[in-house]
Amino acid sequence: MERYAHITGWGMAVPERVVTNDELAKTVDTSDEWIASRTGIRQRYVANARETTASLALEAARAALEVADLSPRQIDLIIVATSTPEHIMPATACLVQDALGAINAGAFDLSAACSGFIYALGLAANGIRCGAHNNVLVIGSETLSRIVNWKDRSTCILFGDGAGAFLLQASSVPGGVLASLMRSDGSGGDSLIVPAGGSRMPASAESVRNNQHFIQMDGKEVYRFATRVMASAAREVVQCAGLTLDDIALVVPHQANRRIIESAARSLNLPEDRFVVNLDRYGNTSTASIPIALCEAVAAGRVRPNDHLVLVGFGAGLTWGAAVVQWNETAKPEVSPWHRIGRQAGYGLSRVRSAVRRGLRRVEGIVYGKQSEVGAGDETLPPRRG
Ligand code: COA
Secondary structure, eight states, rough: OOOEEEEEEEEOOOOOOEEEHHHHHSSSSOOOHHHHHHHHOOOEEEOOOOOOOOHHHHHHHHHHHHHHHHOOGGOOOEEEEESSSSSSSSHHHHHHHHHHHHTEEEEEEEEOOOHHHHHHHHHHHHHHHHHSSSSSEEEEEEEGTTTTTTTTTHTTTTTOEHHHEEEEEESSOEEEEEEEEEEEEEGGGGGEEOSSSSSSOOOOOOHHHHHTTEEEEEEEHHHHHHHHHHHHHHHHHHHHTTOOGGGGGEEEOOSHHHHHHHHHHHHHTGGGGGGGOOHHOOBBBBGGGGHHHHHHHHHHOOOOOOOOOEEEEEETEEEEEEEEOOOOOOOOOOOOOOHOOOOOOOHHHHHHHHHHHHHHHHHHHHHHHHHHSSSOEEEEEEEEOO
């Protein structure tokens, strides 16, 4: 039986607080007029101390599971694409797995900057099509406000926080993710970079003093790259799917700059109303931008059954990628009405399960600790049983 990977659930989350251009203009030397005319952005959402990449990812993931009507236990794999993970380790995806109670899922983070969601979508779809997975949760989540230098007007105006999630499910109904591509060019890595905090430049008092934990960007360089790859990636992926641009009902581009999207539209010879643009309200939310834009397009009734969509993104790395999706809500597997009730109860239980597991691990640590004090041998490993 031929297998297809359908998007059967989708959800988004943004922080409570909105920061308008006018508000930004009170702290940096800029204006609503400059930002709106150069980028199209009017406002962005900014996380408070309680809102993190994992908490936004979790909210979006739960919304996607509601739409798909799927229990977290049925998820095989969770991929969180992010440039602002909760920690360097463990993966943010593992925190989401634990909070969801997705006890049968593998989980990992994917780092491909703003192209990360497209990369994750492609990997998930390939995994489903080849039979390795049935239900994969793909999330793009960011708190870029944590790595933005709020004194640097050339970058702080661009970015925002948010999360978007898709649930991909195996189905024998033709459609879903028809084609995807991923590309990179590491020679352009310096043009969009957070220099410190990694292996090359570990955190130090000096790196903090020099603002090297913040995003640094060569805006013009990134702009040129973006306008080049958006159109070429869209063209190439449409061809991979065996379609032409005339078959495409809607393009959901990465929401970085309105001028970049307009330039792609011109290059592809497509009318601008065939592009989803919501960056005026969100700014650039990196990996979350494409799923948030698609969630909004669906909610607005802009996506109809069997429509062919192109999702296309670019970002630091440099990376870029695209996917063609045939939207087919009818491909959703049959589910029982008890799922919803079970799922809600399960979220409460997953907290308890997590707390119990932590407790057991602590007890285990104490027991093993005592035993290894008594027994001779390797101090770093627990003593062998039996
Ligand atoms: N407010 C007011 N003036 C600003 C400003 C701001 N927020 N940011 C920069 N300026 C000034 C500059 O200092 C410069 O002044 P000068 O001419 O006196 O030197 C002038 O505006 C023009 O700056 P420039 O950098 O040439 O503007 P631009 O037209 O290239 O627009 C970006 C800047 C960042 C909006 C644009 O380059 C861009 O969108 N690049 C792509 C970035 C991106 O998408 N990154 C994420 C990729 S995932």
